Amino acid sequence: KGIDEPTAYAIQDKLVAKLEQSLQTHTVGYKIACTSQVAQDLLNTDRPAYGRLFDAWHYPSGVTLNAAAYTMRVIEPEFAFTLSQDVPPSTYDGPYDAESIRPYVANVLPSIEIVHHRLAGWDRFNVRKLIADNAIHGGWVSGTPTADWERFDLENHEVKLYSNDQLVLTGYGHRVLEHPLNALAWLANNLPLYGRQLKAGEMVTTGVCMDVYTAEAGETIRADFGTLGEVVIHFV
Structure with missing residues (x-):
């Protein structure tokens, strides 16, 4: 039956607690x-x-993963950020935006999120089911963080996705709410609605910057973020 957004996030909280227990792990941040x-x-x-x-589902670039472990292997190249300090709920100055969230960013990481769901009835999927299923997160792979990230024009930064060295998709930072920092600002503004806030050291993936691509066993996936580095996954 239909559920509203607060109920969907309450279900997500219960799923996250169960996954933390079954994986013997802890959360390390958020995906948007x-x-x-x-x-x-x-x-x-x-x-x-x-x-x-989750810490247990965070892998370094170059990792080899079993394709059969995922119901789907939707590949999402994303700009990710690490927080340098706690982000307090926005005050009388108004909600956070791309400029006011900048001082809270320690570094930017090239990353790939792997989308994977735990749902029956995929044909009846909607955004509230996405939320309830922890935003269909299956894992993420990150490259080397860049601390002097502010010298990069993230809005127009190009990302190229390769499968077995063949170019399959190209994306840009402006595909993510017009700028990846807009996504981070959205999260900082919305977490307090559910009694949460961003904390120092947490990592945030900001959403896919291109069309999505589905990988299969036998593919080596490489997201080339140019001067920000690259991320590689081998599926077997």
């Missing part, structure tokens, strides 16, 4: 979904959503 027009149109929503990132 529905930050591109393509994703919002697909799910008939006009706003992003968030899920949690």
Whole structure:
């Protein structure tokens, strides 16, 4: 039956607690979904959503993963940020935006999120089910962090996705709510609605910066973020 957004996040909290227990792990930050027009149109929503990132599902670039472990292997190249300090709920100055959230960013990481769901009835999928299923997060792989990230024009930064060294997709930072920092600001503004706030050291993936690509066993996936580095996954 239909559920509202607060109920969906309450279900997500219970799922996250169960996953922490079964994986013997802890959360290390957040993923943001529905930050591109393509994703919002697909799910008939006009706003992003968030899920949690787990330490056990965070892998270094170059990792080999078993393709059969995932119900789907949707590959999402994303700009990720590490927080340098706690982000207090926004005050009388108004909500955070791309400029006011900048001082809270320690570094930017090139990353790939792997989308994977735990749902029956995928044909009846909607944004509230996405939220309830921890924003269909299956894992993420990150490259080397860049601390002097402010010298980069993230809005126009190009990302190229390769499968077995063949170019398959190209994306840009402006595909993510017009700027990846807009996604981070959205999260900082919306977490307090659910009694949360961003904390120092947490990592945040900001959403796919191109169309999505589905990988299969036998593919080596490489997201080339140019001067920000690259991320590689081998699926077997």
